[in-house]
Amino acid sequence: MVETEECVLIISDTHIGRVTPTYNISVFRQRLNFLRQNLLKVKRIINRSYKLPVLNIFMLGDVIDGENIFPTQAYKQDVDADDAMDLAVDEFEDFIHSFRGRNARFKEINMWTVEGNHGRVGRRNSEKTNFDRIFYKRLADRLNGKNTNVNISKKWYNYAEIQGHGYLMFHGEDIMMYQTIPYYGIVQRAMRWKSGGIHESYFNYVCLGHFHTVGDQFWNDFRVLLNGTFVTDDDFVQKKLGMKEIPKFWFFGVNEERPMTWTYLLELTRLG
Ligand SMILES: [Mn+2]
DSSP states (O other): OOEEEEEEEEEOOOOBTBOBTTBSHHHHHHHHHHHHHHHHHHHHHHTTTEEEEEEEEEEOSOOBOOSSSSTTGGGGBSSOHHHHHHHHHHHHHHHHHHHHTTTTSOSEEEEEEOOOGGGBOOTTSOTTOBHHHHHHHHHHHHHTTSSEEEEEOSSSEEEEEETTEEEEEEOOTTOOOBTTBOHHHHHHHHHHIIIIISSOOOOSEEEEOSSOSOEEEEETTEEEEEOOOSOOSOHHIIIIIOOOOOOEEEEEEEOSSOSOSSEEEEESSSOO
16 A cells, blocks of 8 residues: 655745845756745655655745845845846746646645845834745646645744644744854744643644754754755855854655654755
């Protein structure tokens, strides 16, 4: 008997529009293609043992690099937020289509979204008025209904239940860092949410982006996944944190028994 599982891909911090010595919009396109091909390669490996009919995608924000987030931002961009959004809608529509396609690589695709701090329009605007949010809505208009569901949260966080397990997702900009390390802040916040701070206190996984690094922290009954980024050689990260970004995204399996069966960190800067 062939077993069936679902799978989850986490996408965050693509920062379309941002320019660094090794990143711009043409590199964005290339990295999205690497992500697609590397995911399909892992799928072929898993398919030797399990069917994977459903792809779940958590989109954790900072998809668009935005405008006026810091004073000199315009000098570090190759397009404005409007053009970045047009590009994002076209490229991610293709990305999702390539998983549905004629080969029907996945029978069903479910997306859950949260907005990032880089999508903010201004300090005095509604916190819901956000370039990421507009992008998600445009993507939903193109994709919803064709065995694809885009679940856009009205809150600052989103929550997915997959095979009976709970996955809490948020961007991460309100997490305090201690000595520029975020883990203590994330665990403290998640423990409060688990004890009633938010309504959805049943979660096995906490998933976030924002820190542009990959992390995997076990804490009693929950586990924290930090997702990587498309942006490499970001001078802010080098100067302020002394760190190097990790260009890898989480991809993992889920079945009824376990909230994570197998896991791969998909490479974004190369094939394989
Ligand atoms: Mn970011």
